[in-house]
Amino acid sequence: MNLIDFSTSPISLLPPIVALTLAILTRKVLVSLGVGIILGAILLNSYSVINAATYVGEKVSAVFVEDGGLNTWNMSIVGFLLLLGMTTALLTLSGGTRAFAEWAQSRVKSKRGSKLLAAFLGVFIFVDDYFNSLAVGAISRPVTDRFYVSRAKLAYILDSTAAPMCVVMPASSWGAYIMTIIGGILVSHGITEYSALGAYLRLVPMNFYAIFALLMVFAVAWFGLDIGKMREHEIAASQGRGFDNDAETDLKEAHEIDEELDIRESEKGKVSDLVLPIVALIIATVASMLYTGAQALAADGKAFNFLGAFENTNVGTSLIYGGLVGLAVALFTVLKQGLALVEIARTLWIGAKSMFGAILILVFAWTIGSVIGDMKTGSYLSTMAQGNIDSHWLPVILFLLSGLMAFSTGTSWGTFGIMLPIAGDMAGATDIALMLPMLSAVLAGSVFGDHCSPISDTTILSSTGARCNHIDHVATQLPYALAVALVSCIGFVALGMTASVTLSLAAASAAFIVVCAVFSWMSKSKRVSLQKA
Numbered sequence: 001m002n003l004i005d006f007s008t009s010p011i012s013l014l015p016p017i018v019a020l021t022l023a024i025l026t027r028k029v030l031v032s033l034g035v036g037i038i039l040g041a042i043l044l045n046s047y048s049v050i051n052a053a054t055y056v057g058e059k060v061s062a063v064f065v066e067d068g069g070l071n072t073w074n075m076s077i078v079g080f081l082l083l084l085g086m087t088t089a090l091l092t093l094s095g096g097t098r099a100f101a102e103w104a105q106s107r108v109k110s111k112r113g114s115k116l117l118a119a120f121l122g123v124f125i126f127v128d129d130y131f132n133s134l135a136v137g138a139i140s141r142p143v144t145d146r147f148y149v150s151r152a153k154l155a156y157i158l159d160s161t162a163a164p165m166c167v168v169m170p171a172s173s174w175g176a177y178i179m180t181i182i183g184g185i186l187v188s189h190g191i192t193e194y195s196a197l198g199a200y201l202r203l204v205p206m207n208f209y210a211i212f213a214l215l216m217v218f219a220v221a222w223f224g225l226d227i228g229k230m231r232e233h234e235i236a237a238s239q240g241r242g243f244d245n246d247a248e249t250d251l252k253e254a255h256e257i258d259e260e261l262d263i264r265e266s267e268k269g270k271v272s273d274l275v276l277p278i279v280a281l282i283i284a285t286v287a288s289m290l291y292t293g294a295q296a297l298a299a300d301g302k303a304f305n306f307l308g309a310f311e312n313t314n315v316g317t318s319l320i321y322g323g324l325v326g327l328a329v330a331l332f333t334v335l336k337q338g339l340a341l342v343e344i345a346r347t348l349w350i351g352a353k354s355m356f357g358a359i360l361i362l363v364f365a366w367t368i369g370s371v372i373g374d375m376k377t378g379s380y381l382s383t384m385a386q387g388n389i390d391s392h393w394l395p396v397i398l399f400l401l402s403g404l405m406a407f408s409t410g411t412s413w414g415t416f417g418i419m420l421p422i423a424g425d426m427a428g429a430t431d432i433a434l435m436l437p438m439l440s441a442v443l444a445g446s447v448f449g450d451h452c453s454p455i456s457d458t459t460i461l462s463s464t465g466a467r468c469n470h471i472d473h474v475a476t477q478l479p480y481a482l483a484v485a486l487v488s489c490i491g492f493v494a495l496g497m498t499a500s501v502t503l504s505l506a507a508a509s510a511a512f513i514v515v516c517a518v519f520s521w522m523s524k525s526k527r528v529s530l531q532k533a
Helices: 009-028 028-043 049-064 072-093 098-109 111-124 131-144 151-167 173-188 194-204 208-224 229-240 251-253 271-299 306-311 315-335 343-354 356-374 376-382 391-409 412-430 432-452 457-466 469-496 501-525
Strands: none
Touching: 009 356, 009 376, 009 391, 028 049, 028 356, 049 072, 049 306, 049 356, 072 131, 072 271, 072 315, 098 131, 098 271, 098 469, 111 131, 111 151, 111 343, 131 151, 131 391, 131 457, 151 173, 151 208, 151 229, 151 315, 151 432, 151 457, 151 469, 173 251, 173 432, 194 432, 194 501, 208 391, 208 432, 208 469, 208 501, 229 271, 229 469, 271 315, 271 412, 315 343, 343 412, 356 391, 356 457, 376 391, 391 412, 391 432, 391 469, 412 432, 412 501, 432 457, 432 469
């Protein structure tokens, strides 16, 4: 099928812009994504409806089948969602969720404490952003609900600790992927002063968006910096509204998830009935990552090493293995209580069904991502980075451009793949000393754009983990993401001008303090008295 090449045309921006605008205005995610997909298909196929329909059919089937076989990456994510949905339902059936909430309520004495619990869990569970959002959401939601923390606030905490934490940790799926790209860039430019791991570690203190996004989460949790739409959701939550999974959610429109789960909670539940399956899931996932990575190393004739295993791991397969172990342990907790098999089977179905909506949105998001790839949106945006510009401004320009690309395409990983090599080539052609600052700007900008994008799969899964309306999550998170982006811009301007990590961190830190002070003033000046749990 011959497709029109839009790599040099601003028309390539049309499908993502239309989809994003409709999603924000109508709050109907599936309809908006569908319009973006159809629009892109028609443009690519010279306005031929028949060819466009064939093209869409091929793109949708490619989500499930690739190169004549199963699309293992996509299907492993779908499988993990189903396993996690079933596991979460069993945690409710066993009484473990209720027992943990009661235990936490006796120790977590305030709304602030419940938010900090979710934030700390988000920091410590860093192996993969998908796993982080869903697992931390399952653990934290009963506690934050008890203290009337809004689902939008929980979704913000999940999203703003998942990707920012993963992108600065070498022992994560993100770290492994990024090191692979960076290794190739270093080789192509003949840089031998440091290895891919060494370069990655040097990039961490320059990733201003990740650093200050994490700090913002804790500032919001501790000081109650509720601004804009987030304040409205917190007020509603303090009045006991917004916790029912009903027609409020955009997922219900397609007979998806977020209907009230009719699961009878066992009175025999213990805290261990929640903790053991989650711990087993985490340990099994990490062990599986090391195992699949070790297999890949052995196949290449290389000796095992910890970071090498993470760099070569099969994340999708590892998530499935971890999910199966977590489900098995959760099954054990209900079987040992002697609960009826019919009740267990019914709960498993309810748990699986609860993830259908998230899966449907992901299928649409993957499809529009493929369409955007064919529209060459990334290629068009990347040409904006080329030009006669003072090299000192390149880090901040790359930060903003990567953010725009990730926002438009809904993928930080895709942006990494496109923009990191471009940043490397630009540094090589202008000032090799700016190599690391420019690479760090791409990493930071990609996470920023991904955070703001309604079509990002990580944003969708954070909504899913919190059981929050997806557009509510996007709207409430946006002011915080933009504020951190402003702080990051100041940091990257200072980094480009001074080439000093210390000075640029100091400048960004000063800007962060000012932003927090402004947020504090805004939240206090307009604060409505909230019910204290």
